[in-house]
Amino acid sequence: MNPIDARRPNLQRIYALESWSELLRALRMPMYSLPTVLFPVMFYVMFGLVFSSGRPVLGNVSMATYLLATYGVFGVVGAALFGFGVGVAIERGQGWLQVKRASPMPPGALFFAKMTMSLVFGLTIVLLLSALAVAFGGVTISVERWLGLVGTLVAGAIPFCAFGLALGFLLGPNSAVPVVNLIYLPMGFLSGLWIPIQVLPEALKQFAQFLPPYHFAQLALKFLDASRGEPVALHLGVLVAFTVICLLVATWAYRRDSGKSYG
Amino acid sequence: MNGQVPRAPLAELNGVVKRFGNKTALAGVDLAIRPGELVALLGPNGAGKTTAVRLLLGLLRPDAGTALLFSRDPSMPEARQRMGALLQISKVPETLTPREHLRLFASYYPDPLTPAEALAAVGLEDRGDRLFGKLSGGERQRALFALALVGRPDLLVLDEPTVGLDVEARRALWEQTRAQVNAGRSVLLTTHYLEEADALADRVVVIHSGRVVAQGTPQHIKSLAAGRRIRARSRLPIETVKAISGVTSVRRDGEILEILTPRAEGVTAALLAADRDLMDLEITSAGLEEAFLALTRNPVAPAGDPS
Numbered sequence: 401m402n403p404i405d406a407r408r409p410n411l412q413r414i415y416a417l418e419s420w421s422e423l424l425r426a427l428r429m430p431m432y433s434l435p436t437v438l439f440p441v442m443f444y445v446m447f448g449l450v451f452s453s454g455r456p457v458l459g460n461v462s463m464a465t466y467l468l469a470t471y472g473v474f475g476v477v478g479a480a481l482f483g484f485g486v487g488v489a490i491e492r493g494q495g496w497l498q499v500k501r502a503s504p505m506p507p508g509a510l511f512f513a514k515m516t517m518s519l520v521f522g523l524t525i526v527l528l529l530s531a532l533a534v535a536f537g538g539v540t541i542s543v544e545r546w547l548g549l550v551g552t553l554v555a556g557a558i559p560f561c562a563f564g565l566a567l568g569f570l571l572g573p574n575s576a577v578p579v580v581n582l583i584y585l586p587m588g589f590l591s592g593l594w595i596p597i598q599v600l601p602e603a604l605k606q607f608a609q610f611l612p613p614y615h616f617a618q619l620a621l622k623f624l625d626a627s628r629g630e631p632v633a634l635h636l637g638v639l640v641a642f643t644v645i646c647l648l649v650a651t652w653a654y655r656r657d658s659g660k661s662y663g
Numbered sequence: 664m665n666g667q668v669p670r671a672p673l674a675e676l677n678g679v680v681k682r683f684g685n686k687t688a689l690a691g692v693d694l695a696i697r698p699g700e701l702v703a704l705l706g707p708n709g710a711g712k713t714t715a716v717r718l719l720l721g722l723l724r725p726d727a728g729t730a731l732l733f734s735r736d737p738s739m740p741e742a743r744q745r746m747g748a749l750l751q752i753s754k755v756p757e758t759l760t761p762r763e764h765l766r767l768f769a770s771y772y773p774d775p776l777t778p779a780e781a782l783a784a785v786g787l788e789d790r791g792d793r794l795f796g797k798l799s800g801g802e803r804q805r806a807l808f809a810l811a812l813v814g815r816p817d818l819l820v821l822d823e824p825t826v827g828l829d830v831e832a833r834r835a836l837w838e839q840t841r842a843q844v845n846a847g848r849s850v851l852l853t854t855h856y857l858e859e860a861d862a863l864a865d866r867v868v869v870i871h872s873g874r875v876v877a878q879g880t881p882q883h884i885k886s887l888a889a890g891r892r893i894r895a896r897s898r899l900p901i902e903t904v905k906a907i908s909g910v911t912s913v914r915r916d917g918e919i920l921e922i923l924t925p926r927a928e929g930v931t932a933a934l935l936a937a938d939r940d941l942m943d944l945e946i947t948s949a950g951l952e953e954a955f956l957a958l959t960r961n962p963v964a965p966a967g968d969p970s
Contacts, residue, residue, distance in 0.1 A: 409744075414770045421759060421767050428758035428794070495752030499807075502720040502750060504743040504771045504814070 414506060418513035426483070426517055436482055436521055440475035441528050444468070447594065449536050458598055461626040464537030468529055469620040470593040472553045475525030476518075477560045477613055481584055483518040484564025486576045492657065493573025515561045522557045526550050541624065549623040556616045559639045562646035563612070569653035587611055598628065612642045671734060672697050673818045673849050674719050674746075678728035681714050681873075688714040690873040691728070696818065701840075701850040703864035705857065705884065711873040712853040713751065716822045719851070720748055733817075744772055747811035748820040749804075757796030761787060761806040764795070765813050772814035781809040785839055801832030808839065819843055819850045825859060837862055861885060887911060891927035895920055895934065896942040907933045919943075 426433045444467055452463035491497045500510060530546065533539040541549070571579050588594060590604060591614035597605060608614040615635035621627035672695035681689040689711045696702050704712050717723040718730040721737030732742040755764075765778035776784070782791045785805040790798060798806060804824065811819055821840065825833040840863055844850055854860055860867045861881040869877040869884060877887060890911055896918050904913045909926040924930045927946050934941060 408773055409771055417767045417770050421763060424763065425756050425758045491756075494754035495750060496755060498717075498722055499748070499750055499752060499755075499810070501722055502743065502748045503768060503810075504740040506740070506771075 409504070411506060414509050415512050418505075418509040419516040422513040422517045423520060426521075433521070436479050437475070437525055437528070440471045440478065440525050441532070443474070443594070444471040444529055444532060449532065458596055458626055461624065462538065463596075464533055465539050465541075465624050466596050466621070466626045467594075468533040468537070468539060469549060469553075469624050469626065470617050472526045472529055472549070473556065473591075473613055473617045473620055474588050474593045475529070476522035476553050476557045477588070477616070478584060479521035479525065480518045480557050480560035481564045481567065481580050483521060484514050484561050485567035485571070485580050486564075487514060488565060488568025489571045489576035490573045492568065511565070515558075518557055518561055518564075519554055523550070523554055526553050545623045549620055552620050552623065556619065556639070559612060559616070559643040559646065562643045562650065566646045566650040566653060569650055569657050587613055590614075591617055593617055596626070612639060615639055670697055672731075673733060674737075674820075674851065675731050676715060676718060676725075676728065677731075679715075679718060679725045679730060680727040681711075681718060681723060682726050687873055689718075689725075692870070692873070692875055694868060694875070696849050696851050698817075698849055699844075699847060701844050701852065701863055701865050703860035703867045703881075704851065704853040704870055705855065705860045705867050706853075706870040707855055710855075710870045712855075712870060713822055714873075715870070716748075716750070716820055716851070716853060720746070720820065744814060745817045746820060747814055747816035747818075748822070749807050749811040749824050750822050751826065752807075755795050755803060755807065758794055760792050760794055761798075761809060762791040764806070765791075765809060768810050769813045774815055776813050776815060778813070781813040784812050784842075785809045786835065801828050801835070804828060804832065804836065805839070808836065812843070817848060819848055821850060821852045823853055823855070825854070825856070833859075857885065886925050890923045890925045890948075892947050893920075893922040893924065893927060893931060893934070894943070894945040894947075897934070897938045898940070899934070899938045903937060904934070907937075 448464045448467035448471065455462070457463050457466065488497070491500075501507075526549075530550070534541075567576070567580060567583075591597070591608055591611045592600060593613060597608055597614065597617075600608075615638045618627045618630060619632065619635045619639075622632070675695040676692050679689050679692045680687070692711070692715060694702075694704070694715060704715060706712050714723065718725055719732060719737055721730070721732065721739075721743070724730075730737055732739075733745055735742040737743070761782060762778045765781050769775035769778060769781075778791065779788070782788050785808050787802060787805050787809060790802050790806070795803065795806065808821075808824070811821070819840075824840070825836055828836065837859070840850060840852070850863075852860070852863060861884075864881055867878060867881050867884040868875055869887075877884060897920050898918070899920065901913050901915055901920075904910060904920060904922060907930055909924050909930050911923040911925065913923075914921045922930060922934075931944070931946065
C-alpha cells in the first residue's frame with residue numbers, strides 16, 4: 401500500500417462489472433429469465449406463423465409482418481418490467497438493496513446494469529423474432545428498415561425501464577409479479593400488440609391513445625408500413641412525457657422507501 | 664493510525680430523533696465510535712438498534728439531531744469508502760458466488776483486498792466459487808462479512824451479525840471480529856445478546872425504546888443485568904428503599920414492592936430491618952430483559968429520563 405498512489409475506483413469498470421453481474425445472475429435463473437424471452441417468441445410462432453393464414457390482414461401486410469413489430473414491443477416491455485420492476489421490488493424486500501446502498505457503489509451503476517440487462521434481453525427477443533419471421537413467415541424487409549426497427553425496439557425499452565423502476569419502488573416484493581402481470585398483459589392487448597389495432601373496435605382504438613405501448617408499437621410498425629399513420633412526433637412526445645413522469649414517481653417512491661425500516 | 668491523527672469519532676449520532684409515522688424509533692440518542700474501539704449497541708428487539716445503524720450509514724435521515732460518518736454526511740461516497748457494513752438481510756442474490764460478489768464490491772473502493780484475501784480473512788477459501796444459494800447459513804454470513812471487509816474499512820458496522828447462527832458459527836465470527844479489531848479497525852456491533860457484547864466489546868451502550876439507558880464496560884453492564892428481583896408486601900416508601908445500597912430500581916404495584924438489585928442478600932437484610940411487617944418475600948433471578956425494563960424505568964446512567 402503506497403499512500404501516494406491513491407487509486408480511485410474506476411467508474412467504467414464498476415459499470416461493466418455491475419452489468420455483467422446482473423446478466424450472470426439472470427442467466428443462472430433460467431426459470432425466471434427464459435419465460436421473458438420465450439413467451440413473446442412462442443406467441444409469435446402461434447399467432448403469427450402457425451394459426452395465421454398468410455393472407456394480408458392490413459393492405460398488403462401479413463399477420464407475420466405486423467406481429468414481428470408488436471411482439472418485439474411486447475418482449476422489450478416485458479424484459480423491462482420484469483427485469484427492472486420485479487427485480488428492484490424483490491431486492492428491496494430482501495434488504496439486498498440496502499447493502500448496495502450502504503456501499504460506496506455509484507448510485508447510477510445499478511440502474512445502468514439493470515437497463516443493460518433489459519436491453520440484452522430485449523435485443524435477444526427481437527433477433528429471434530426476426531429470424532423466425534424471415535425463415536418461416538415469408539416476411540421480407542430491407543436491411544435499412546430492419547435496422548431501423550431493431551433500433552426503435554431497443555430504444556423503446558428506456559421508457560419502460562423507467563416505468564419498471566417506478567413500479568419496483570412502489571410495489572412490495574410479493575405483490576410485484578402479479579401486479580406487473582396485471583398491468584403488462586391487458587396493456588399489451590389494448591395497445592394492439594396481439595391483434596392489429598386496426599381491427600379492434602373504435603372505442604378501443606380511442607382508448608389505446610392513452611397507453612404508452614401503443615405509441616411505442618406505432619413507431620415500430622412504421623418500418624413495416626403497418627402503422628395507423630399518426631405523426632411520429634405524437635408518439636415520441638407521449639413516450640418522453642411518460643418517461644419523465646415515471647422517473648418523477650420513481651424518485652418520490654425511492655425517497656418514501658428510505659423512510660421505511662425493514663427487518 | 665498514528666499519534667497525530669485527532670481522535671475525532673469515526674461515527675457519531677448527536678441528539679438523534681427518528682420517527683416512523685407516529686412511532687418514535689429513536690428519542691434523542693448520542694453515540695460515538697472512536698478509533699480502535701469496539702462498541703456494542705445492546706438492546707432488545709425493537710429498541711432502535713437497527714435504526715441507529717441505518718442513520719449512521721446514511722440509509723435514513725434523522726428527524727432531528729445529526730448523524731456523521733468520518734465527520735461527513737454518511738451518504739457521501741468518501742465516507743462510505745472507509746466503512747464496511749454487515750446488515751441484517753433476508754436474502755442475497757443466490758446465483759452468484761462469493762468471489763463474484765467480492766470482485767464487484769472490491770471495484771467500489773480505492774484500495775480493496777483481493778477477493779482471495781477477503782475470503783481468507785473469514786476462513787471461506789474453499790467456498791469462494793460455490794453459488795450463494797448453496798452455502799450454509801454460517802457460510803453466507805461469513806461471505807457477507809467478507810463483503811464488509813473487502814474495502815479495507817477503518818470502521819466496521821455489524822448489525823446483529825450472529826442472529827440465527829449456531830454456537831460454532833457464532834464463535835468463529837467473534838474470532839474474526841476480534842482479528843479485525845487487532846488489525847486496528849473500529850467496530851460498531853449491535854446485538855441483543857449480553858454474552859456477545861461481553862465477549863467482544865470495549866464499551867457497551869444499552870438502548871431501550873429509542874433511548875440510551877446505560878453505558879459502560881461490559882463488566883458494569885453485566886453487573887446491572889446479573890440482578891435479582893425481590894418482591895414483597897410492604898408499606899415502606901419507595902424513597903426509603905431506593906436509599907438502600909445496591910438497589911438498582913424500585914417499583915410499587917399496590918402493596919407489592921418490586922426491587923431489582925445485584926446484591927439480593929444485603930438488600931433483603933436491610934428491608935427486613937426497616938419493615939418488621941414485611942410479608943410474602945420472594946427472590947428470583949432477573950434476566951437481561953428484566954434489566955432492560957428496569958433501566959428504562961429508572962435510568963441509572965446519564966440518559967434522557969422520560970418522566
